[in-house]
Amino acid sequence: MEKDVPSQFKKIKNEALKFEDGKIYVKNDNFLFGFFVVIALLALNTLVIIWLYQCVLKINHYGKNDPLSFIMGIFMVFELIFLDKLIGLYYCIDFSNGLVYKEFLFFGMRYKYSVYRKEEIVHIGNTVAGEMTNPGGKTGTINGRRVTLNPETNLFDSFRVNILINNGYVFSPEIGHFREDYNDSITFASLLADHWNIPLIVCPLNHELRVYSAGNGCYSFIPSKIGYCSWLEKIAKVIISIILILAIMFGAGELLRKYDSKKRSVPKYKYEYRYKR
DSSP states (O other): SSSSHHHHHHHHHOOOOOTTTEEEEEEEEOHHHHHHHHHHHHHHHHHHHHHHHIIIIIIOOOOOOHHHHHHHHHHHHHHHHHTTEEEEEEEETTTTTTTTEEEEEEEEEEEEEEEEEEEGGEEEEEEEEEEEEETTTTTTTTEEOOOOTTTTTEEEEEEEEEEETOOOOEEEOOOEESSSHHHHHHHHHHHHHHHHTTOEOOTTTTTTEEEEEOSOOOOOEEEEEOOOOHHHHHHHHHHHHHHHHHHHHHHHHHHHHHHHHHHHHHOSSSSOOOOOO
């Protein structure tokens, strides 16, 4: 096995690829994981505020616009920026051991999961995933470059490399959102397929790879054209997502409120003793 990443891969000058100790890491910007981190931080900061008021300041009643709450909100923003470097999900292609897996980074500690040997990989190819929201965020830019909407799909392109396992599981590390990233995804998929002697499929623009099952436990990729996503469909999906997020946040808030009210409630005694004079 190689002790270092093969030199031909290092010729791909793409910021998504991180080379380290015979491995290639690609960050997995998972929405659910990011949402969970935000909710966990929100809950933690809320508990800290309650503790500071009740145990340190000895105040049992406080309003929503208290200065401490505002300060903790600002602090949470810095927490998110800080934790982005210390907590994350990654795809890993390990040349030194001939493995592909996902890795959870938590304050310098690494946890592997979904680990597969290269012999279990049956197909490799590039793919295009359509995203409804702009990956550039509010500014709509990545490193100063504007991310444009694809007029043929009405979606934002995400160029990826798909790795298909013999049980139908798919690794899909994202290479980028610009046209040169599409070319890099083809180059990366071609090099990996050739290096590990695995069948390759090249997916054209505005197409995505889908898993095809032959019905006897055999899987392969087939290209499929990405349909046009209407604005009505996008609005409906966004509204549903917002409702789900608000429902989860409301549920978490209700749990915290009930916990707080339970702690401050006056105990009621089962029996009442009356004395006659």
